[in-house]
Amino acid sequence: MEMFLYYIHLFARNVKRTPLFFALVILTLSIGIGTLLANLSMLSLMSTDPIPGKSEQIFNVNMNTYAGANNRFGSMHVLRYSDAKAILDSKVANNATMHYSSMVYSRRADSQDLTRYASPTRATTASFFEVMGAQFAHGEPWKNEHSNNIVIGHELNVKLFGGANSVGEKLELQGKIYTIVGVLKPWEMRPLFYHASEGKAFDKTDDIFVPIEVAIDNNWAVFARTMSTDSYTTLDQTRQINAYYIQVFVELLDDKQHLAFQTFIDGYANQLKEKGNHRHEVDNRLYNVNEWLDKNEVVNKDLLAFTIATGLFLLVCIFNANSLMLSRYQASQFEANLRRAVGASKKQVFFQGVVESIILGIICALLSFVLAFSLLALYRQLFDELAPVAELPLHMLVIGLGVALTSSLLSTVYPLIQGTRTSLASILK
């Protein structure tokens, strides 16, 4: 302990002796670590498993049912209502849900105030919550897919009801009254794999969840890609026509279920083909969560390349710091040798260097955090598509500290070992 304090004291002296040198080393390493940290943070947010433990068991269903002559899209993730419904009704999958994205204006039915909040809405089935792992703070999913019952998210519940248990309360949505039957716990899902397409992968979870049948009946608009080869004027006309806007997710627990489901859906498609309701080749694809995120390029490929480049840049920074350190150790080899001559052991001289590099590493880490924060703030300003992930999560700070300590140790250990190798007699005259 005594020695440890002495080493810290010596570090302070060394900094005072050559402040410019230390500033240079610290800056070199911090810039390298800071840029890597910023990019790595975004990358890690992009490549987080949004539903650990279940990501191998939940699949997005793609079908090749496009009714136009030219199928430029191949197997598509947006399905017709009739196909989606058939999949859910078949009950072949362990669990299944369908949904589309909408947006409604919401207001407490009992409020004097006429203010309405624009609320991202998911038109879906009661099974959605279980499939996606959403947890309820109050109440439960609706029991009847044709009832005017809804579930709301934590944020909207705070906005409208101050976070109280609002089960039983009523909301006015698009001019009709709906009863709240469930309130979700705070629910963060990044990436938002249930809607990973159309650049929505970093949207927040929805504010309102409504039975999809009710939403269709009430013509709640689709806020995502829709395609149709038939014409329609209102959404409630789309149940039997070639309108593509519904996503289906199924839960398949093992290979057996996977095979059973694939067999079912291929059989189903072949039946459609026989009836003339499947114009192109049968091509049904199941993507599990990670495959689905991959397919939608949720991890930005440019960013990946850029991150690799910053990784190499950090290596260059470490080499630089290393050679700086080496030059200093040659200069201060005299002192190290003198210390050994008067009784410091190689170990003690080595530890002195290690303590120095640990302090250096901590300083670099702190500075690189500041740099990374600033860089991410800059990204948010400059690149819209990076804005949702331009954040520094806590675990990245830990990684940053680790990288900083490793970098600083790497920059000092080699010169240190070189330093303790030289013979004392050859330096001191």
Added chain:
Amino acid sequence: MLSMKNISRVYRSETIQTHALRDFSLEVEKGEFVAVTGPSGSGKSTFLNVAGLLDGFTQGEYTLDGTDVNGLSDDDLSRLRNEKIGFIFQNYNLIPDYSIFDNVDMPLRYRGLSAKQRRNRIEYALELVGLASRHNYLPSQLSGGQQQRVAIARALAGEPKILLADEPTGNLDSLMARQIMDLLKEINAQGSTIIMVTHDPDQAREVNRNIQIIDGQITDYSIYAPMQPDSSIALDKQQPA
């Protein structure tokens, strides 16, 4: 105190081998003041470095204050250096941006002493070399002779068994050299064992034992009685006629 038996130190480079010490044997008793002379390149510094554990040796036996040095670990050697040996260099080897106090403090830091114990020893050592009032001076603010006094204080502060000095007055003018010599003799008179390498035959004659090294071996081995400065009897071959 110090016993070397058949010590050899060979420097090997790719092309040549240098026998800096060959079959070198020497006994030094407690309280002696030994002067080592010899031509340049004869192995004086090598001997002192081996004696001071700053350098290893190739063959032979070396016992320092009862401890056989052979095969000791770096930790053990460092402790011996720290506790038993005070080394004085021709170039003083002070740290330029450390105060006098901090320079003398350095070896004590590796001793596990309390701050108070260290302060007492530093003050005592600086007092002894006559620099008690200059704790906060930097080496550059002192004359060469004063700097060497600081180096002596640093060597003494650890209360070593033996002081080893490699041409301690080599960089000093004759007046300052005189003062350093007097200081070393005083320290010796108080009981410290000293081995000093010197080029100055007058200095060598002042002490009670003189060895000469030529080509890595002891060639002359004389014991002088302590004497008055003016009674320099001609035992010294190097003395000009």
